[in-house]
Amino acid sequence: MKRALGVGLAALLGAAPLAMASTEADDLERRAAESREVVRAFMQALKGELMRAMQEGGPVRAIAVCRERAPAVAARFSRKTGWEVGRTSLRYRNPANAPDAWERHVLESFEARRRAGEPAARLEHYEVTVRDGRRVFRYMKAIPTGGVCLACHGERLAPEVARALDRHYPGDRARGFRVGDIRGAFTIVQPLD
Numbered sequence: 001m002k003r004a005l006g007v008g009l010a011a012l013l014g015a016a017p018l019a020m021a022s023t024e025a026d027d028l029e030r031r032a033a034e035s036r037e038v039v040r041a042f043m044q045a046l047k048g049e050l051m052r053a054m055q056e057g058g059p060v061r062a063i064a065v066c067r068e069r070a071p072a073v074a075a076r077f078s079r080k081t082g083w084e085v086g087r088t089s090l091r092y093r094n095p096a097n098a099p100d101a102w103e104r105h106v107l108e109s110f111e112a113r114r115r116a117g118e119p120a121a122r123l124e125h126y127e128v129t130v131r132d133g134r135r136v137f138r139y140m141k142a143i144p145t146g147g148v149c150l151a152c153h154g155e156r157l158a159p160e161v162a163r164a165l166d167r168h169y170p171g172d173r174a175r176g177f178r179v180g181d182i183r184g185a186f187t188i189v190q191p192l193d
């Protein structure tokens, strides 16, 4: 819509509005590229903590690390960037990670795209939108379920893992996943005004 307007105006007025439209598109692409970079670093930090904990103390010990470290790492990236950086899911474990309406909609569209054949690892979505009356850039990238995730998110959990999860997450919905399923998504909000 915006671009069509830009091109129409450009035809009337010369090149300037076209340049403006392309600046807007460039800005969107730049914000998406920066979001991708932050997601990559965030994911690497989480994976590092998880793998270390699994190797040192097995999944029951690693649950404590996920519980304490995952929110702390998200908070560190949020502080560093000035954005909201986190994880969400349609079937979440921690209610603090429940999706808002926009995130739910995007997660549902990811499910539909995966059913249509797109691999979970390639699913992303971004746009400029309005939240609570303010313009924001929002970015989401799907998180595929890998083999290592099944110890705590799979269909068959070791009894001591299930017990530890029951204790900390009585409403846990993040079990029963298979390799290749969409476990959830990284989610970023960049304020624009």
Ligand code: HEC
Pocket: 050, 058, 059, 060, 061, 062, 063, 064, 066, 067, 070, 071, 087, 088, 089, 091, 092, 093, 094, 095, 097, 143, 144, 145, 146, 148, 149, 150, 151, 152, 153, 174, 183, 184, 185
């Ligand atoms: C040792 C157990 C364990 C393993 C292994 C594990 N997780 Fe989790 N996962 C958790 C716990 C505990 C939470 C809740 C963290 C919190 O309280 O914020 C969680 C939360 C999440 C969330 C945030 C949404 C939600 O459900 O609250 C995502 C996304 C996620 N895990 C993805 C993964 C992926 C992908 C893997 C494999 C690479 C993985 N997890 C492996 C225990 C685990």
